[in-house]
Amino acid sequence: MTDHRSLDRRQALRLVGVAAAVPVLAPTSRALETLGFHPLVPHEQGEVWSPQLLSAAEAETVAALADAIIPTTDTPGARAALVHQYIDWVLGSGDAEEARSFRAGIAAFDGAAQTAHGAGFAALTTEQQTALLGTRAAEFDDTDSFLAAAKRLTIDGYYTSEIGMREELDYQGNAFVGRFDGCTHPEHQNWEPEGDKP
DSSP states (O other), X not given: OOOGGGOOHHHHHHHHHHHHXXXXXXXXXXXXXXXXXXXXXXXXXXXXXXXXXXXXXXXHHHHHHHHHHSOOSSSOOTTTTTHHHHHHHHHHHSOHHHHHHHHHHHHHHHHHHHHHHSSOGGGSOHHHHHHHHHHHHHTXXXXXXXXXXXXXXXXXXXXXXXXXXXXXXXXXXXXXXXOOOOOOOGGGTTOOOGGGOO
C-alpha cells in the first residue's frame, strides 16, 4: 500500500492531474498529433505562437511560474508542455474580470520578486524562484486568488497537454479492447440477474 506521506510534489500533482485529463482522453484533436503544441490551444502548424491576451513579459512570467510549480524531473516540466500558452488561451477565452484579476496578480507577483531580488520573477535563478514561491505558498490564504488560480491552471494545462498525458499519465490513445473477462472474484461468480431467478 502506498504511503501518501512519502509522495513527492510531482506524484501528488499527477494524482490531481488524472481528473483534469479525463475530459480530453477521447478522440484526439489535430493539434494533439502536431508534436509540441498544447492540444487545447488552437494553433496552425508552423505558426509562431504569440499571446492573445497577455503581454510577452506577462507570458514569460507565467511560463516561469508554471515551471516552478511543475519543474522538469524525469519528465519535462510545465514550460516544455506549453502551459503558458494554455493559460493565455483560457484567460483570453474566459471571463474578462477574471483575466483582469489574474493580470493584476502577475504584476503583484513580479513586484514581490523585484522587492526581494531586484528583478522580475522570470529573470530570477531557479533557487530564487523556488524560495519566493515557497514564501508566497507559506503565506497563502484565501485572499491570494492569483496563486490559487495559477496552480489550478498550471495543473489543468499540464495534464491536458501531450507531455502531461503521454509522458506523465502514460495515456496511449484510444485502444480497442478485444476481450473483457469481467470480475474474477469467486464471490461474484454466482450472481444472477433478478429476472433469471426461479
